[in-house]
Amino acid sequence: MTRRLEPTVLLAAISPITIALVAGAVALILLLSGSLIAAIVIGIAVYVLRVLVSRLIAAHIAALPRRIDPFALREPWRFFVRDAIRARTRFTDALTDTEPGPLRDRLLEIGESLDIGVEQAWEAAQRGQQLTDARRRIDGSQLQRQLDGLEAADPRRSGLEAQLATHGRLAEREERARSELESLDVRLDEAVARVTELGTRVGGVAELDEVAASIGFVVRELEALRLGLDDVEGAA
Incomplete structure (x- = not known):
């Protein structure tokens, strides 16, 4: 080849x-x-x-690792990325305060998974921004006004109705993506808060397995969300 x-x-x-x-x-x-x-x-x-x-x-x-820039996005997508980055920062602070040993080693493993999660959140948020941009390129209100001004038998109605339907589908996908990303961000925050708590305990390594599983689940869901949004340009 x-x-x-x-x-x-x-x-x-x-x-x-x-x-x-x-x-x-x-x-x-x-x-x-x-x-x-x-x-x-x-x-x-x-x-x-x-x-x-x-x-x-x-x-x-x-x-080189790709730079994650939440300010390249508009709200609400910017917020989701910033929240994921803040969660990663809190995790890093907890890791820094942890003495060398089994607990720190386990936290390092969890940190690798968390890094992937932040990257997936960034990718999903970018796709969400693309959905928002695609929806805004179609003026649903204007289309509806045009439809309201046409007779039922007017041949122009079919084209306007098709555009309006596309606008509706984009809006639905956008809202679903926003809701899922918001929910996953919350779960990521909860998991990192739990890590911070366990990092202050003696013998908290065993309990970290549950947290690691939770973060792993969030990462997989973020990846699934991102993959589900990969065809956003085709939907536009």
Whole structure:
């Protein structure tokens, strides 16, 4: 199967900087040695090195964790992401205050699951914002007014009714997503509060299993919500 070059690598391969580097290397070798073959070999080596470095940089950037920015969203979606981040911050504070040992080790495991949960909440909230944007692009009130002004047999009614039905479906999905995300945020807050409480106890490791299961459930539900919203653009 043929692999396509990443855009960053492709741009590096044909960029003026790459061409200038290769040309400079060739000119320098010609000046120093007078050998055309050596100049061509060095030029190819510089070109390959430049592309490889660009590829490594692109891979490194792609491997970096995506930045979660709740302020890129509007309410209520912004609130849900901020709430998830605050829960993660409270968990981190509890972890910091916990002495090294089995309890801290278990908290570290739970923290990995919680990180996934925050990421899933961010993804789901972005899909929710897309639903809101799609719904707002359809002016339901105006469509209804237009329908009210048409005769029952007017052929334009079918098109307006179809648009109004789309608006209704989007609004229904938006409200369902908002309600589910709000509920899962609350459950995440409860689980983190429980972790904070258990972190102050001696021998609270066994009780953390229940909390870990609760957080795991929330994470799975957040993922299911996000997957259910992945076709939001098609719904628009």
